[in-house]
Amino acid sequence: MIELIQVSKRFGDALAVDDVSLSIERGELCVLIGTSGCGKSTTLRMINRLIEHSAGEIHLEGQPVREFREEVLRRRIGYAIQSTGLFPHWTVARNIGLVPGLLKWPRARIRERVEELMALLGLEVEEFADKYPSQLSGGQAQRVGVARALAADPDILLMDEPFGALDPITRESLQDELVRLQARLNKTIVFVTHDMDEALRLADRLVVMNHGRIIQQGHPLELLRRPADGFVESLLGGADRGLKEAALLPVSQRMTALDDAPLAEQRVSQQATLREALSIMLWRHADCLTVVDAADTPVGQLSLRQLVGAGDARAAAGRTDTDQAAG
Numbered sequence: 001m002i003e004l005i006q007v008s009k010r011f012g013d014a015l016a017v018d019d020v021s022l023s024i025e026r027g028e029l030c031v032l033i034g035t036s037g038c039g040k041s042t043t044l045r046m047i048n049r050l051i052e053h054s055a056g057e058i059h060l061e062g063q064p065v066r067e068f069r070e071e072v073l074r075r076r077i078g079y080a081i082q083s084t085g086l087f088p089h090w091t092v093a094r095n096i097g098l099v100p101g102l103l104k105w106p107r108a109r110i111r112e113r114v115e116e117l118m119a120l121l122g123l124e125v126e127e128f129a130d131k132y133p134s135q136l137s138g139g140q141a142q143r144v145g146v147a148r149a150l151a152a153d154p155d156i157l158l159m160d161e162p163f164g165a166l167d168p169i170t171r172e173s174l175q176d177e178l179v180r181l182q183a184r185l186n187k188t189i190v191f192v193t194h195d196m197d198e199a200l201r202l203a204d205r206l207v208v209m210n211h212g213r214i215i216q217q218g219h220p221l222e223l224l225r226r227p228a229d230g231f232v233e234s235l236l237g238g239a240d241r242g243l244k245e246a247a248l249l250p251v252s253q254r255m256t257a258l259d260d261a262p263l264a265e266q267r268v269s270q271q272a273t274l275r276e277a278l279s280i281m282l283w284r285h286a287d288c289l290t291v292v293d294a295a296d297t298p299v300g301q302l303s304l305r306q307l308v309g310a311g312d313a314r315a316a317a318g319r320t321d322t323d324q325a326a327g
């Protein structure tokens, strides 16, 4: 567990982080988002003491971070950044083995670990192990950066825009990999991004910052449905919130059982999101879809009315529009 208790950071006269309190449970993926310069990276870097905090307390598993030896912090906290920070004159394998090397693991164990991580991140050992960073695409370099952050099997992973500056397809595939890794390895991850869709997709806990302060935190659906103020609401996409929520909910949540009526011609996977289902309806001019499982067997149906949750007035009443709330 990571705990920030009334943490502040001053650079000279400027207050970059202002009285931030945040608790991140073990195994949680916490995303920090906000406007440029609001203190996200500074908050992240105080956790592994790349930056020392000026006031307050930061605890890892109940122990003040200031009391950890540097070597222990390096082993327990992986760090991945947008520019990857790979050493240009080191091969991919040597870059990934950086922290185990510093921790003086035996060479054979380092090699084994490097190969294991390359496989985990979809990097062919034969093809990439001896390449240099300049010979990699941006996406490959970012995979190497993530592999390096995982090398010493840290409990905590700090990721500062690790997928920034990638094309949307590579970015989505790395996001999917991160979600899979997270489910498999149960790491505690703190992730900084500018991209709200990425944040909503990844976060168990979403933390919105502005001017060094936390404005609101909670599950993405909670923030979408009840934004604390106009700033959070517009950051979350304003009028697009309905679509963003639909992107977080699976078809299986709104579908109904098959009845005697003929099957609708257009199909959607039960794993798809409501947003994907809506897109199929719009594209195919269909107001009902047959829901199928992985073997393409029909398991239910989804009408436009069910998709939009029509009739669920109670749920709709719990939602907040800050301009309405203010009025």
Ligand SMILES: Nc1ncnc2c1ncn2[C@@H]1O[C@H](COP(=O)(O)OP(=O)(O)OP(=O)(O)O)[C@@H](O)[C@H]1O
Residues within 6 Å of the ligand: 011, 014, 015, 016, 034, 035, 036, 037, 038, 039, 040, 041, 042, 043, 194
């Ligand atoms: N080493 C430093 N010295 C002085 N000021 C700094 C330093 N590092 C950060 N700052 C300032 O602290 C504030 C917060 O910076 P930080 O990098 O944490 O923001 P951010 O939310 O991560 O921004 P971005 O999204 O643009 O990366 C900014 O005003 C920045 O200029």
